[in-house]
Amino acid sequence: MQEPIEETQEGLTVTVCVVNDQGLHARPAARLAQEAQKFGSELFLAMDGMEVDAKSILDILSLAAAKGTRLTLRGVGADARHALEHLSALFSNRFREE
Template sequence: MTEPSMQAPTTGVDDILAANDGYRLRVRVLNEQGLHARPAARLSQEAQKFGCSIHLRHDGEAVDAKSILDILTMAAGHGSELELHADGPDALEALRHLRALFHNRFR
């Protein structure tokens, strides 16, 4: 009888993971024009509804997800993979909400 493999589960895009300092979520930009002005504005507006801190990371750069200007500086195009990090009392709820926003292409 052989031992079952003890590999760590793989995590992919759209999985919310607990971290020592809050929660993390990887998402992919699905809309054709990327995070241009309208989706960046929508993302920052939706993030501002939560009391937790929310940061967005792309290509090693982390910005405040509540700031439209910060989001625009990332120049995240179609297909870009981003990581959201939330820390605070409503962090999990915030990431669930923002995940749906990415899935619905900011509509």
């Protein structure tokens, strides 16, 4: 079940939940950054009021988001909607390779 994408003044946002057992550890973080880098839009990931660059594996790791954490993805740019759809699907698929 994916949450709806919302339009805000700061761009598009969507809520995602970490459902894979290990949380956002190296492998899922690498995959998330890798996929985010495919988009031209600026992409951010926020947790507890801290927002980081979703294209940076180091930034993602620094959140230390455990299983069960809810985060907000935010995108600003032409392909932001597409990016948010794609990245939130990664979360719900537990970052499995297709």
